[in-house]
Amino acid sequence: MCGIVGAVAQRNIVPVLIEGLRRLEYRGYDSCGVATVTAAGPQRVRSVSRVAELDEQVRTAHFEGVTGIAHTRWATHGAPTVNNAHPIFSRDALAIVHNGIIENYEALREMLRAKGYEFVSQTDTEVIAHLIHSLYKGDLFAAVREAVLQLAGAYAIGVVHKDQPHVVVGARAGSPLVVGYGEGEYFIASDALAIAGSANRVSYLEEGDVCEISLEGVRIADRAGNLVTRESRDVQAYGGYGDTVDLGPYRHYMQKEIFEQPRAISDTIPALDEAFDPVLFGENAAEVFEGIDSILILACGTSYYAGLTAKYWLETVAKIRTDVEIASEYRYRESVPNPRSLVVTISQSGETADTLAALKHAQSLGMEHTLAVCNVATSAMVRLTEFTFLTHAGREIGVASTKAFTTQLVGLFILAVTLGKLRGHVNAEQEAGYLKLLRHLPAALNGVLALEPQIIAWSEEFARKENALFLGRGLHYPIALEGALKLKEISYIHAEAYPAGELKHGPLALVTEAMPVVTVAPNDALLEKLKSNMQEVRARGGQLYVFADADTHITSEEGIHVIRMPEHYGLLSPILHVVPLQLLAYHTASARGTDVDKPRNLAKSVTVE
Numbered sequence: 001m002c003g004i005v006g007a008v009a010q011r012n013i014v015p016v017l018i019e020g021l022r023r024l025e026y027r028g029y030d031s032c033g034v035a036t037v038t039a040a041g042p043q044r045v046r047s048v049s050r051v052a053e054l055d056e057q058v059r060t061a062h063f064e065g066v067t068g069i070a071h072t073r074w075a076t077h078g079a080p081t082v083n084n085a086h087p088i089f090s091r092d093a094l095a096i097v098h099n100g101i102i103e104n105y106e107a108l109r110e111m112l113r114a115k116g117y118e119f120v121s122q123t124d125t126e127v128i129a130h131l132i133h134s135l136y137k138g139d140l141f142a143a144v145r146e147a148v149l150q151l152a153g154a155y156a157i158g159v160v161h162k163d164q165p166h167v168v169v170g171a172r173a174g175s176p177l178v179v180g181y182g183e184g185e186y187f188i189a190s191d192a193l194a195i196a197g198s199a200n201r202v203s204y205l206e207e208g209d210v211c212e213i214s215l216e217g218v219r220i221a222d223r224a225g226n227l228v229t230r231e232s233r234d235v236q237a238y239g240g241y242g243d244t245v246d247l248g249p250y251r252h253y254m255q256k257e258i259f260e261q262p263r264a265i266s267d268t269i270p271a272l273d274e275a276f277d278p279v280l281f282g283e284n285a286a287e288v289f290e291g292i293d294s295i296l297i298l299a300c301g302t303s304y305y306a307g308l309t310a311k312y313w314l315e316t317v318a319k320i321r322t323d324v325e326i327a328s329e330y331r332y333r334e335s336v337p338n339p340r341s342l343v344v345t346i347s348q349s350g351e352t353a354d355t356l357a358a359l360k361h362a363q364s365l366g367m368e369h370t371l372a373v374c375n376v377a378t379s380a381m382v383r384l385t386e387f388t389f390l391t392h393a394g395r396e397i398g399v400a401s402t403k404a405f406t407t408q409l410v411g412l413f414i415l416a417v418t419l420g421k422l423r424g425h426v427n428a429e430q431e432a433g434y435l436k437l438l439r440h441l442p443a444a445l446n447g448v449l450a451l452e453p454q455i456i457a458w459s460e461e462f463a464r465k466e467n468a469l470f471l472g473r474g475l476h477y478p479i480a481l482e483g484a485l486k487l488k489e490i491s492y493i494h495a496e497a498y499p500a501g502e503l504k505h506g507p508l509a510l511v512t513e514a515m516p517v518v519t520v521a522p523n524d525a526l527l528e529k530l531k532s533n534m535q536e537v538r539a540r541g542g543q544l545y546v547f548a549d550a551d552t553h554i555t556s557e558e559g560i561h562v563i564r565m566p567e568h569y570g571l572l573s574p575i576l577h578v579v580p581l582q583l584l585a586y587h588t589a590s591a592r593g594t595d596v597d598k599p600r601n602l603a604k605s606v607t608v609e
């Protein structure tokens, strides 16, 4: 979603700001802008096109400055127009960039209108600009500290004022912000990635912090107004973010990331002697895990489907009751807290606003045992939870998640077996069997990736469709959901998933010759039931596209197209079966010519509600 970069230096900082925006592009945005400040006032360039177009405008106009702020916007309040693009000004004296949503903006707007402020954008951000302006008495750091106390909602901001042309002030609550330390120059950014290379060290700001960067250095105040220091770390500790990610032989990052899954999974599987050892999740995990009596999984989107898959594993292998909830629903509903439950949050970035809020909500209800399954070691989620399972997917750039999903599944399966062992439901022989399955997984995935040419042939058919149904049963129902989500996200084809047994309760009405029905058909206990469901579709003329395990004896015939999966993979079969669905979505979208890595209206890290 939105990205922020800010800098104070003694050189023209605009190219650094633009490069920062470029590195944040993958998060998804619909407009962008940059402002620099001099004693004469802030000046800005904004675009509703890509950062490359902003860069062109900047170069043509010889737009320069030693102090500046820049932004990629994913509109929440007000259309993605140039007028609503950040930086937003207040009375040509102050400029601001903002990530997040100000929930009390209407009340603040009325208060500021009464003071004579005129609003020229539809954004909630403009109230912060005028509020800080109204409180400014020669010290921007002080004015921002006072202003943020009046804000309800989530924000990360960067602010400049013409009377302090060598100062940028930042603040955060609910949205991330880092401070970067370079050689005599300082930065702020919503992600260390944006400033790595220019900054050598970074500090993560805590909730409620306000910072000031100037040529003299950095000051940070906490919510109570006390000056504090925040630990800084070498920027390399954040994963060598200085590197640009090379596409190699692939056309899109999503395709590259699909093919990286064997490597990502092998990096995520712990060393042999640590597998299924509770210490993998944190120091005293064994003790805590022994005391829990249920699991509550909170997540959104693809991570939610990882949670749904994990429910089957946790209940089958560990025999522990598991509930899975959509984070944005859980946080607002009345629920019955169970302090003996382990709350598991799943998020690629660890910054997903809804999941973070749901986690805090569960904690506020007295559920203190928490575990994050996350891909970013330094994320807010990892810092907020008692235990962590870190996936090692590496940077995922495609907005539609692929390798983050399959590595989350690996982490959740390891959790299920670990709990199963502790609870006496997994014996040594079973443990060895699960370990063997895990270890062979990268090789098995390579076998599935080799199906790409057959999937490309199907995708040409799919590219001409406007609707698709996905069917799965049991453990593979969440995989059908994930396949439908992938297709929707990047090809814009309307797709829905059903547990195959539900067909006759409604969706069968949609089935005609024009409806492709993708079926996930592993060779499991539900196979015969699934075959009957397939016949129900065929009887109505529906076209079946089946990913069938080798020994299912489902063969191609009139109206039934079959791609054979290389091997049956038992409990870990969902990890194999999701891969052809990712490839089908990818090649269908590619054939339709959509912007696969940055699908319309979507963003990578969903850092707003």
Ligand code: HGA
Pocket (backbone or CB within 6 Å): 001, 002, 073, 074, 075, 076, 077, 078, 084, 098, 099, 100, 101, 102, 123, 124, 125, 607, 608
């Ligand atoms: N609410 C602001 C910023 C939106 C945002 O943070 N998106 O990720 C706006 O709409 O401009």
